Amino acid sequence: MGEPAALRTTRSGEVGARTAPSGRPLERGTIGSSIAVRDAVKRYGSFHAVDRISIDIEPGEFITLLGPSGSGKTTLLNLVAGFQSLDSGEILVDGKPVHNVPTHKRGFGMVFQSYALFPNMTVSQNVAFPLRMAGVDRATTDRRVAETLEIMRLTEHATKSPSQMSGGQQQRVAIARAIVRRPRVVLMDEPLSALDRRLRESIQIEIRDLHRTIGSTILFVTHDQGEALTMSDRIAVLNAGKIVQIGRPLDIYRHPTDRFVASFVGxxxxxxxxxxxxxxxxxxxxxxxxxxxxxxxxxxxxxxxxxxxxxxxxxxxxxxxxxxxxxxxxxxxxxxxxxxxxxxxxxxxxxxxxxxxxxxxxxxxxxxxxxxxxxxxxxxxxxx
Amino acid sequence: MTSASIGVQADRPAELDLVRRLKDPALLLLPALAFLAFIYLLPLIDLIRISVSGPSWSSYFARVFAIPLYWDSLVRTMQISVTVAGLCLLFGYPTALLIHRSRGIAQVLIATAIVLPYFIAILIRTYAWMVLLGRNGPVNKLLVSVGILSEPVQLLFNRGTVLLGMTAVLLPLMVLTIYSSVARLDQSLTRAALASGAGPIAAFWRVLLPLTLPGMGAGFLLVFVAAIGFFITPTLLGGPSDQMFAMHITQQADSVTSEGFLQALGVVLLTITLAVVAVAGRFLGFEFIWGGRKLTEAAPTTTDRHAADAGRRSFGASAADLIGWPLLRLFGRLPASFGTWTVRLMGGLVITILILPIIVVMIISFSSASYLTFPPPGFSFRWYEQFFSDSNWMRAFWTSLVVAAMSAGIAIVLGASAALGIVRSSIRGKSTIMLLLVSPIIVPPVVLGLSLYSLFLRFDMVGSVFGLAAAHAIGGLPLVVVILSASLQGVDTRLEQAAAVHGASFPTVFRLVTLPAIMPGLAAATFFAFLHSFDELVLTLFLSSAELKTLPLMLWGDINYRLNPVLAVVSTLEVLLVVAGLVLARPVLATSRKAT
Structure with a gap:
């Protein structure tokens, strides 16, 4: 079928294969997919939440969608995740259109603003969930869960229920769940906005380092310009459903294209x-x-x-x-x-x-x- | 102003102490509690006293269980109730999901299709089914016209119609209970499951279903408890072999000789009901009865269950590995549209079952035929003319209005005061008090009617308008308390504090801040209390006299005597009344649903 190669690999059990799609050079163990959004449009009635957005994301890139609330950044993320469908335009993952691929077959990892940990499962059950769904056997699952919990420094919390943990710990569980399958793409929807400043800064660095280790493509949504500047390879600044500027943090900060970007960033x-x-x-x-x-x-x-x-x-x-x-x-x-x-x-x-x-x-x-x-x-x- | 009053306070502590005690909001609970103690608890206690007043305490009960008729009926009642609750759950869950998943105008329409029947009298909805399934009804006509039947047959008066009718009557309760538990969930949980690679069915099974289990349990038990005490629907739709337990009580009530035995029947029904509620409350918390948030002392005790489970897990885990997960992944392959269509089809069926009878009855009310037939041969207002020109109907209509208005008045005064008392005071045992205030919802109306009958006889109140209104207020009071305490909890106390800080006295704060905030709730509560009394039949059967006939009582008499389109007229008027009420109360419902 017309299923992207990326998704087939993740579903076949051998998760996290370190081969880059067709002939692209491997750098720092990149497993990430390229994502291309072309003329994406999403309307709610007459309101254009996403208004002809095009963006090319390199494999393994950490890209941040930055904008005020209502700028369309979360809608764009939901479109990539497959929670909503495009009114027109297309989204390509590794060069293949994904509009017919439902969310659960896209093989992405996702971190939510509200953490969205399953309250009926323990920490390790939460983290194991994506592997179980992918059909990974129990021994491998247990090993991978243990590894991931280790990376996120959650090992001693494995048998706790999410409600017994602090906000920062819950967020680390949510991240663990998102990366345990070594997904090619990790989507993050304002994951740090509910945390206090000190915790936010430490998790920012943690995510940054994690990105270097796992090499997934990360699409990160935030309204916090400081967060965007700290973490991203590139930042796409959105306003009123359009991308106003896209570039490296330094360029965005030093050479904004218009008044909006200049006053929104810094x-x-x-x-x-x-x-x-x-x-x-x-x-x-x-x-x-x-x-x-x-x-x-x-x-x-x-x-x-x-x-x-x-x-x-x-x-x-x-x-x-x-x-x-x-x-x-x-x-x-x-x-x-x-x-x-x-x-x-x-x-x-x-x-x-x-x-x-x-x-x-x-x-x-x-x-x-x-x-x-x-x-x-x-x-x-x-x-x- | 402050310095002066502080000086006074310091001078007279003892006097102030008394004043403070008199100002304690807990005192506001007293009127409602006194009312319930006299007209609700006392008669129930008396009922129990009479039931054990035989030669030995257990002699009447021994008779109940010795006669096969009653024992069989009890078993049958349980079977029917469990089946009805199961059917409601099976069809109610997809319907709740359908409401939750639809958006905009579709959601409003679907929700209305569920809520509207909820507020229409059980008697009228049962009557609608009699019309729908009758010999000249649309179902028979349809089956004959497509050739499945050669001539109309008797579809009514069997177990099937009892189950159908009771399920239809109780479905809205189930749907609303489950909906509130589904709507309370974080939307992103389902998304998280999907993003983790779970197909829609796996996400449903592993995430949505476990998390809404308490809501399902609450719905099942509420329906079950209501079904145990059911009386109107099985009487009208059932045959001789479908007698339910509550029906024996009304039948026995006519014979004076059964004093004691009759009460024993009531106590048995009451005991079963309370036992079910007690067990349910143990697991779900008693809040499930009124579907509200916990009021106070809500310290969630997190027990570390998971550690204890570790031993059991190995067997469960291997079983899950072998069957569960592969099966789930297999179901995960089903296209998402499978789940969507299941929900739509079952939800659509439920909406049809709820709305179709009402529509048929409304159409029949304009029939020109002199008997019940559908489709009507022609349209006319003759039945409306007959209704409005018949002095018996008009007197009953007027009586119902007066009783309902009085009853709503009693319920709203006592209920509002009690709601203020329970939300704003800091007394201990709030949950217990709330449970007492709300408990009349649970007690089977037949039992309540029976117990009140003795009380009314003693005080010579049978056939008194005020007595009937007060009896109806027993059921209206819980509605008022639940709605208003939800409204009051929604009022940000900081707003009141802000008003007080800026110089408003207590009455001013109440008038300017609190009252406007709960005004919609107050309006809705009044309407529901009114409607509760206006629709009430079972208590009225026990407490009215030949001179005091309410509309439902007239309907009841006529349905048993002859089915004619005048009843459809009354039903149509009731539907219009409810629609008008819902339109007025819609903003309130929308907000209070979010709050709970």
Whole structure:
């Protein structure tokens, strides 16, 4: 039948075969599948939850769908999982369309926001479930479950019921269940959103390392930009059912394509300025207050008005005027520990957010203080 | 204002202590408890007293069990009840899944098709089956016209129709109970099973079914307990060999000589019912009766069962390896559409069984024929004219309205106060009090009617409107308490605290925050209490007189005497009443269902 090769391998019992699909080079034991989404559309009435999204995911890639709630990221994940069907377009796994393959035959692993551990089974029964369904014999199942519990540091909890465990432990069980079959694709739907910050950060690293070990393709959904930046090979930023930008975390952060990405990922100052002159990829610009500065940009920008992104931590602050500096007046200053967060007004009244490291020589400014700020061409990015 | 009042408080602690005690919300429970103690517990205790007042305490009971007629009937009642509960479970589960899985307008329609019959009087729904299966009914007509039968036959008055009728009457109870347990589950559990490679059937078997087992148990027992005390449906649809236990009590009630023996029959029925409920409550928690959340002292005791199971597991595991898992995987190969279609077909059948009789009766009410026949030869309003011009019917109709209004009034005042008391006080033994308040739902109406009859005779209240309304309120009270305590639990107490912090006094808080929040619940509770009394037949059979006839009583008399389309008119009016009530109460139902 037209069943993808990937799925056939997982179902035949020999799970986690380390052969890459047709002639693709093996790297760090990649078992992941490639996923291609082409012009995917999912409507609810007149609302386009997913609006002609196309994305190519490399085998073994860790890709994050990042966006605010209602941006369509979870719908896209559900489409890949097979919980919902496309209105148009197609999804290919290892080059083969999967629209006729029901969820349980896709052979993916999945981690849910609510953990979705079966309350009627123990931890080890939960983890064994996918293997049992795949028809793996009991001896192998027991061994694989033990291994997986070991990896997730859950061995001593094997006979507990999920309700007896903490949120972080439950989430690790859910991850164990998702990876026990060594699936080619693991889908994660905001798996960390119910955990507190410290736990979230430690599990982020755990998932990151796990991805390196097992080499599955991971499709991770989150609304937390920090999480996306920490974990992903690439990030796809979604808004209103469309992918706004896709790229490496560094690119997304440093070179966002528009105001939405710039303000959704990280804190940002978006400064309206007039382009005075263009020399190569460097522009000379002037903001409303008359501050003249250089900025890097794409080649396509012409003379006119533009929005410039300046990240708060890229702004240099001093108490005395320096070359190319402009004066701001402080409206608020907060000590956050390792950094100071300063809000100030530029001379034209535009607000400016500054983050600078806490240094012994720098006193915490008080409201109304004058500071002198500047930034270099490499510290700004002109949005299209 | 605060500093002054604090000063006063510090000065007079003793007086304040009394004031505080008088303000304890637990006192709000007293009216309802007093009411139930007098009109419900006392008569039941008296019933038991009479039943043991023979030459020796057990002499009446010895007679009950010595006469084969009663013993056989008891066994038959058990058989019928178990079968009905089983049938309800078999067909109710897919129907609950169908409601759960459908979306939008389809879900509303399907849910309405289940809920609507739930609120229509058992008498009327049974009558609809008599019409449907009668000699001139649509089923006979259809079978003759397609050539399966050469002439109409008697389809009624056998075991099959009793089972069909009782199952149809009790199905909504089962569906709603299971639905609430299915809807409570985390949706992603099924998805997790699918994502783990379980086919839809394996996911159902390993995840959905085990997790809804308590709901299934609750549904089965509720239906079983209701069926044990059933009286109307088997009387109308059954033959001489389908006598159920409750029917003997009403038959014996006419002869004065059976004092003591009669009560013994009632006690036997009551004991069986309570025993079943007690065993069920032991395993499911008594909350299953009212399908609500635990009220207080809800410390879930997690026993480490799994460790104890380890020894037994090896045998079970090898059996599972050998048969269970391969079988499950095999079923997993079945296309998903298999399960979907099973659910749709069975659910569709249930909806047909529930709705078809009602529709047929509504059509017949407009018949121009002078006897019951379907399809009607022509349409007219003649039966409506006859109904509205017949002074007997109109008097009964009016009596029913008055009794139902009074009964709803009693139930809502006592019930609302009790609900406030139980939700807002911090007394111990809330579960026990709740159980007492709700228990009239469980007691077979025949037993309740019998026990009340003695009480009413003693106080000369037989045939009194107020007495009848109060008796009906026994059953209305639990409905009010359950609905309103769910509403009250839904009110965020922090809202009340917020209002109080910002300077609102207690009455103001109640008027501005609490009352608006429970208003929909209050409206729904009033409607259901009204409807409960309006539909009530069994207690009325015991407590009314020749001068005091309610609508159901008139219907009952007519159904036994002659089947004519006037009854269809009454049924149609009742359906319209329920539909109107449901439309008004729909927003409430939607929210309270989510809450429970």
């Amino acid at each position: 804190e940002s100052n978006l400064i309206e300025a007039e382009i005075l002159q263009k020399r190569g990829s460097t522009l000379t610009m002037k903001n409303r207050a008359g501050y003249v500065f250089n900025a890097e940009s794409r080649d396509t920008i012409d003379v006119g008005r533009a929005t410039v992104l300046v990240r708060p931590e890229r702004i240099a602050v001093s108490n005395e005027p320096t070359a190319n500096s402009t004066r701001v007046s402080v409206t608020s200053a907060i000590f956050l520990g390792e950094i100071l967060r300063i809000e100030a007004n530029m001379e034209g009244g535009e607000p400016l957010l500054i983050r600078c490291t806490d240094m012994a020589v720098r006193p915490l400014p008080s409201v109304g203080d004058r500071l002198h700020v500047s930034w270099g061409a490499a510290d700004c990015w002109v949005l299209a």
